[in-house]
Amino acid sequence: MTVTETATAALEVDGVTAGYGGVPAIRDMNVSVRPGEILALLGPNGAGKTTTLLTCVGALVPMSGSVRALGSPIDKRIERNARRGVTLVPDNRGVFHKLTVADNLRLARRKGRTSLDTTLDHFPKLRSLMNRRCGLLSGGEQQMLALAKALLTDPKVLLVDEMSLGLAPIAVQGLLPTLRAIADDHNMAIVLVEQHIDLALSIADSAMVLHHGRVALSSSAADLRQNRESVEAAYFGLPAK
Ligand SMILES: Nc1ncnc2c1ncn2[C@@H]1O[C@H](COP(=O)(O)OP(=O)(O)O)[C@@H](O)[C@H]1O
Numbered sequence: 001m002t003v004t005e006t007a008t009a010a011l012e013v014d015g016v017t018a019g020y021g022g023v024p025a026i027r028d029m030n031v032s033v034r035p036g037e038i039l040a041l042l043g044p045n046g047a048g049k050t051t052t053l054l055t056c057v058g059a060l061v062p063m064s065g066s067v068r069a070l071g072s073p074i075d076k077r078i079e080r081n082a083r084r085g086v087t088l089v090p091d092n093r094g095v096f097h098k099l100t101v102a103d104n105l106r107l108a109r110r111k112g113r114t115s116l117d118t119t120l121d122h123f124p125k126l127r128s129l130m131n132r133r134c135g136l137l138s139g140g141e142q143q144m145l146a147l148a149k150a151l152l153t154d155p156k157v158l159l160v161d162e163m164s165l166g167l168a169p170i171a172v173q174g175l176l177p178t179l180r181a182i183a184d185d186h187n188m189a190i191v192l193v194e195q196h197i198d199l200a201l202s203i204a205d206s207a208m209v210l211h212h213g214r215v216a217l218s219s220s221a222a223d224l225r226q227n228r229e230s231v232e233a234a235y236f237g238l239p240a241k
């Protein structure tokens with residue numbers, strides 16, 4: 001990594017090995033995301049995508065290597081990282097099903113600069129659902145709410161884990177351009193774990209394919225859109241042609 005990249009990265013994972021109970025699930029991971037950039041993190045089930053995100057927010061402490069965000073090392077206390085603007089949207093969405101949309105949003109509010117109005121401008125559909133209990137929303141609407149809640153915490157680095165889990169591709173198709181707009185409007189660094197490869201590559205700036213806890217392929221999204229077969233190969237752990 002060059003000095004210039006180091007200076008401008010919002011999130012920087014450097015040679016990280018991390019896992020569970022002393023067993024590595026990701027090895028020698030390197031990730032760098034600049035403000036306003038979307039990195040798509042791709043790979044089959046069990047490849048280490050969620051583990052990578054958990055390490056980035058400080059929920060897992062690396063066995064070796066380091067994670068830095070916004071110019072300083074990631075703390076062991078997740079809340080501290082969240083306060084600094086490093087926010088994870090987990091794949092279970094982290095919404096409260098028994099509460100209304102309005103109450104879910106109220107709980108997420110902090111003294112951040114991102115107002116509820118600005119947030120709802122990104123998710124206009126939520127305006128008409130404010131009094132609905134979250135458990136009655138569609139999967140796509142719940143995902144909108146999860147993203148809106150995250151946005152209210154004023155993130156500078158946003159990590160989104162498999163928002164398409166259980167969603168129809170059409171719902172994902174609607175949400176991804178919103179994430180692109182959020183990255184652009186707020187100069188936010190976003191790491192997006194996604195199973196829909198083409199949709200992810202259509203809005204990302206860069207992409208990585210993980211396989212068995214290692215980076216099998218890493219390039220610009222434009223490059224990978226042109227070389228889809230290399231993405232498929234990396235999914236199976238095959239070397240790029
Ligand atoms: N809590 C856990 N305890 C032990 N092993 C885990 C745990 N969570 C994930 N793993 C293992 O770590 C590896 C990577 O998992 P994960 O990061 O969840 O993959 P992905 O998100 O790409 O599907 C898998 O082999 C998985 O079984």
Ligand SMILES: [Mg+2]
Pocket residue numbers: 049050051091161162
């Ligand atoms: Mg996962």
